Amino acid sequence: MIKSELVEKLANDNPQLFARDIEKIVNTVFDEIAAALAEGNRVELRGFGAFSVKHRAARLGRNPRTGEAVAIDEKWTPFFKAGKEMRERLNRKPPQTDNQDSDNVVDVKF
Amino acid sequence: MADKTVTRADLTEAVYRAVGLSRSESAIFVETILEEITQRLEQGETVKLSSFGTFSVRDKKERIGRNPKTGVEVPITPRRVLSFRPSHVLKDQINRQMLKKAEGQ
Numbered sequence: 750m751i752k753s754e755l756v757e758k759l760a761n762d763n764p765q766l767f768a769r770d771i772e773k774i775v776n777t778v779f780d781e782i783a784a785a786l787a788e789g790n791r792v793e794l795r796g797f798g799a800f801s802v803k804h805r806a807a808r809l810g811r812n813p814r815t816g817e818a819v820a821i822d823e824k825w826t827p828f829f830k831a832g833k834e835m836r837e838r839l840n841r842k843p844p845q846t847d848n849q850d851s852d853n854v855v856d857v858k859f
Numbered sequence: 860m861a862d863k864t865v866t867r868a869d870l871t872e873a874v875y876r877a878v879g880l881s882r883s884e885s886a887i888f889v890e891t892i893l894e895e896i897t898q899r900l901e902q903g904e905t906v907k908l909s910s911f912g913t914f915s916v917r918d919k920k921e922r923i924g925r926n927p928k929t930g931v932e933v934p935i936t937p938r939r940v941l942s943f944r945p946s947h948v949l950k951d952q953i954n955r956q957m958l959k960k961a962e963g964q
Contacts, residue, residue: 750896750899750904750905750906750907751906751907751908751909752907752908752909752911755892755895755896755906755908758895759888759891759892759895762891770878773877773878774874774877774878774880774885774888774892775892777870777873777874777877777878778870778873778874778888778889778892779908779910779911780873781865781869781870781873782865782870782911783911783949783952783953785863785865785869786949786953787952787953787955787956787957788863788956788960789862789957789960790862790863790864790865791863791864791865792864792865792866793864793865793866794866794867794870794893795866795867796893797893797896797897798941798943800943802953802957804957823961824954825953825954825957825958826945826950826953827912827943827945827949827950827953828943829912829914829941829942829943831940831941835897835900835941836940836941838897838901839900839901839916839938839939839940839941840938840939841901
């Protein structure tokens, strides 16, 4: 799914609103998360996950082809950790069908 | 560095300010967006949010782990994990602002 498909889905479910307003809502949510991270803040969405910013110190790297040492500036990287409910939902077993059981039970007497 | 934790309430407030919805309607939208994304991921779909990043589900095979305290080997069951790959736009925005902040101190 891409963002425009998310907007389309929400627009279909909310015919009372203009699609451009839905688009604004979706953009606002992710712009707000991005803005918070750019401030160095953490974004915690219980059940979904948490976004944070990790600092990577400046270091001396190496060009793997030439072996030449290159200075790598310090940088900040966004990081996401899935929430507990998200992890559970991704690993939920598909509903079991009892076909196998009923196949084995051949001579049921009533 | 991090002085504030942003939550659903803050996202709701931002939506409330951006469009002419009530606070409770805004809260429902925030929840619906997260729920829709979660459902797609549950189905194993990848969710791409341009200029923000991509969420994708990866399958992990079973492997042998070790209880770090006791040293006992235990099988780690196969599982699905969620990965987030930030877009360049997001990474650049964070770096630009954090660097400015760091230099300002």
